[in-house]
Amino acid sequence: MEQVRAGREDVADVIVVGAGPAGASTAHWCASAGLDVLLLEKAAFPRDKVCGDGLTPRAVAELARMGVGTQAEDGWIRNRGLRVVAGGRSWELPWPDLASYPGYGMARARMTLDQRLAQHAQASGAKLLERTKVTGPLLDERSGRVVGVTAQPLDARGRADGAATTFRAPVVVAADGVSSRFATALDITRRDDRPLGTAVRTYFRTEGTPRHEDPWMESHLELWDGAPGASTLLPGYGWIFALGDGTANVGLGAVSSTPARQSAAGNDYRAILDTWVRNSPAEWGFTAENQTGPVRGAALPMGFNRSPLYSRGAVLVGDSAGMVSPFNGEGIAYALQAGRVAADAIAQARTRATDDSRERTLGTYADRMRADLGGYYTLGRWFVRLIEHPQVMRAAVRYGLPRPVVMRFVLKLLSDSYEPRGGDWVDRVIAGLTRVVPAA
Numbered sequence: 215m216e217q218v219r220a221g222r223e224d225v226a227d228v229i230v231v232g233a234g235p236a237g238a239s240t241a242h243w244c245a246s247a248g249l250d251v252l253l254l255e256k257a258a259f260p261r262d263k264v265c266g267d268g269l270t271p272r273a274v275a276e277l278a279r280m281g282v283g284t285q286a287e288d289g290w291i292r293n294r295g296l297r298v299v300a301g302g303r304s305w306e307l308p309w310p311d312l313a314s315y316p317g318y319g320m321a322r323a324r325m326t327l328d329q330r331l332a333q334h335a336q337a338s339g340a341k342l343l344e345r346t347k348v349t350g351p352l353l354d355e356r357s358g359r360v361v362g363v364t365a366q367p368l369d370a371r372g373r374a375d376g377a378a379t380t381f382r383a384p385v386v387v388a389a390d391g392v393s394s395r396f397a398t399a400l401d402i403t404r405r406d407d408r409p410l411g412t413a414v415r416t417y418f419r420t421e422g423t424p425r426h427e428d429p430w431m432e433s434h435l436e437l438w439d440g441a442p443g444a445s446t447l448l449p450g451y452g453w454i455f456a457l458g459d460g461t462a463n464v465g466l467g468a469v470s471s472t473p474a475r476q477s478a479a480g481n482d483y484r485a486i487l488d489t490w491v492r493n494s495p496a497e498w499g500f501t502a503e504n505q506t507g508p509v510r511g512a513a514l515p516m517g518f519n520r521s522p523l524y525s526r527g528a529v530l531v532g533d534s535a536g537m538v539s540p541f542n543g544e545g546i547a548y549a550l551q552a553g554r555v556a557a558d559a560i561a562q563a564r565t566r567a568t569d570d571s572r573e574r575t576l577g578t579y580a581d582r583m584r585a586d587l588g589g590y591y592t593l594g595r596w597f598v599r600l601i602e603h604p605q606v607m608r609a610a611v612r613y614g615l616p617r618p619v620v621m622r623f624v625l626k627l628l629s630d631s632y633e634p635r636g637g638d639w640v641d642r643v644i645a646g647l648t649r650v651v652p653a654a
Contacts, residue, residue, distance in 0.1 A: 226381070227383060227385070228240075229383040229386045229387070230340075231348045231389055231396050232388070232391060233254070233389075235546050235550055236531040238335045239335075240554075241253040245338040251339065255344050256347040256372075257372075258345050261325070262324060262510075263324040263512075264324075264414075265413075265546075270309075270629050271316050271319055273319075273544070273546045274316050275316060281334075282334050289322060290320050291456060291457060292429075294308055294309065295308035295309045295319070295430060295431070301611050303616075309629070310625070310626055313633065321458065345368040347366045349365060350363065360526050363381050384527065385527055385563070386527060386529070387560075388534045389532050389534055389553075391533045400528055402521070405521065408517040409470065409472070410513060412467065412476065413465060413466070414484050414509055415509070416487070416507055417507045418461060418506065419461055423497060423499040425454060428462075429456075431453070435607075437468065437490075447607045449601040449602050453466065453467075461506055466490065468481065469514070469601075470602065471599045475602070488509075514545065515533055517536060517538075520535050523579060523580035532545065532552055540595055540597060556579050562575050563576045584654070589650075592652055626641065
């Protein structure tokens with residue numbers, strides 16, 4: 215297996231485990247800073263991931279920073295904002311026009327999005343090895359510090375194919391998703407006091423239907439665990455996101471304030487999605503004949519549910535660190551941001567002259583992420599606790615949604631699209647709240 219040589223023993227300056235948005239972003243920014251980067255992915259592209267496939271303006275801003283082209287002819291579709299459906303009514307809420315973020319969102323299936331981002335990292339200089347499963351961290355015998363990884367090459371069926379390999383680097387980035395076996399092997403375990411979401415989704419062909427190239431991301435805020443109006447209102451929402459390729463991503467997500475509460479609920483989200491789809495208007499075309507893929511589900515780790523974000527040469531980014539928003543289940547924007555911030559800390563650490571100063575510099579990654587997102591995630595935890603009560607959800611739908619001022623506030627808060635400094639009174643209120651609450 216070809217290796218990048220960065221020194222007498224190291225094969226790279228940094229190894230990134232997992233080539234999803236968080237890993238690809240980290241690899242891109244590290245390579246752009248002149249570092250030798252080895253990006254390891256256990257699957258082969260293109261490969262699927264469970265996701266709503268929607269990108270908020272915050273995520274689009276990160277793509278722009280990376281220099282990722284998002285032209286329509288390259289498979290991207292823009293959306294104007296969010297269509298909220300509840301109580302038999304709908305409201306179309308344009309994305310806010312801000313200095314910090316663009317006034318539009320985007321959508322693209324993860325089947326091609328992740329491949330596009332990994333290719334971008336390669337173009338920046340990162341070396342990508344697919345079908346390479348990282349089996350664990352490589353530790354220094356004296357210090358216990360992470361100095362690399364052990365990995366197993368895989369064949370097309372995901373079976374071991376040849377001898378295991380050792381790769382060495384002074385910094386390893388764990389971007390291996392919600393389970394993050396790499397972090398778990400270092401005893402960096404998930405926290406039970408953070409929200410946990412569940413999402414299920416499938417795809418439908420939309421040619422000739424009102425759902426084809428819909429310019430709005432649609433969210434249905436009344437999510438029932440049985441017959442609408444005669445069962446329990448769940449804390450979550452259903453979605454319909456047009457992808458611009460003749461298909462739409464259709465799914466739902468629900469959230470609980472702790473994993474224990476989610477387990478106690480015992481909801482069958484696949485059955486709930488099936489009921490919702492079967493009761494949808496016939497003109498939408500959500501039929502078995504138009505369904506193009508199976509229903510798949512995944513957990514959504516929220517609010518920094520794994521910590522510390524940096525420890526002993528290992529950096530956690532994206533879902534590995536539980537960076538999904540408790541407000542809306544968005545994870546891609548924070549994954550891309552985490553890669554950028556982590557790469558900056560790694561590049562800066564390379565310039566330090568002593569081990570202690572390098573460790574302090576690497577530790578700034580966690581400080582910066584908490585400073586930017588900690589207060590927002592704390593508000594998200596409180597939000598989840600509120601909407602777990604069906605009576606709160608009913609009151610919000612009945613009395614809150616019809617009020618334009620409330621909806622304007624809710625859109626900016628739930629989408630995390632507000633000016634962190636300055637802006638209008640809504641921006642200032644949200645930014646002020648994130649600063650006064652304890653950071654997650």
